[in-house]
Every structure is written in C-alpha cells, then in structure tokens.
Amino acid sequence: MVRSVGLLVVIAGVFIVVVGLLIYSGALSWFGRLPGDIRYESGSVRVYIPLVSMLLISIVLMVVLSLLRRFF
Numbered sequence: 001m002v003r004s005v006g007l008l009v010v011i012a013g014v015f016i017v018v019v020g021l022l023i024y025s026g027a028l029s030w031f032g033r034l035p036g037d038i039r040y041e042s043g044s045v046r047v048y049i050p051l052v053s054m055l056l057i058s059i060v061l062m063v064v065l066s067l068l069r070r071f072f
Contacts, residue, residue, distance in 0.1 A: 008068070031053060032053050034056070036052030037052050
C-alpha cells in the first residue's frame with residue numbers, strides 16, 4: 001500500500017515538472033486561447049471564461065485517472 005502511494009506521488013511530481021517545463025518554454029501558449037473560450041474586453045473591464053480549455057482539462061484528467069485506477 002505505502003509503496004504504491006509513493007509511486008503515485010513520484011509520477012504526479014514528474015507530471016507537474018513536465019507541464020511546468022512546457023509552460024516555461026512556451027509550448028502551451030495556445031492553451032486558453034482555444035475557439036470556444038469566451039473573452040470580453042471593454043475599457044477597464046475584462047471577462048474571460050475558458051469553457052473549451054476547462055473541458056479539455058476535464059477530459060484529459062478523466063482519461064489519466066481512469067488509467068491510474070485500472071493499474072492500481
């Protein structure tokens with residue numbers, strides 16, 4: 001039990017580092033500007049609703065978590 005939790009923490013850490021490197025390098029600059037994300041700017045008012053971006057994150061997390069659940 002403890003060993004599998006440790007492995008899960010290591011995998012999550014590696015995933016976070018990889019995503020951080022992708023963001024730092026600019027490889028994910030398209031994220032948040034997808035068609036379907038709502039952006040409204042007028043004067044001093046800015047409203048941003050990332051509908052499609054959050055939908056994409058939800059689908060990716062669902063797939064990753066179901067794979068992890070299958071293996072553990």
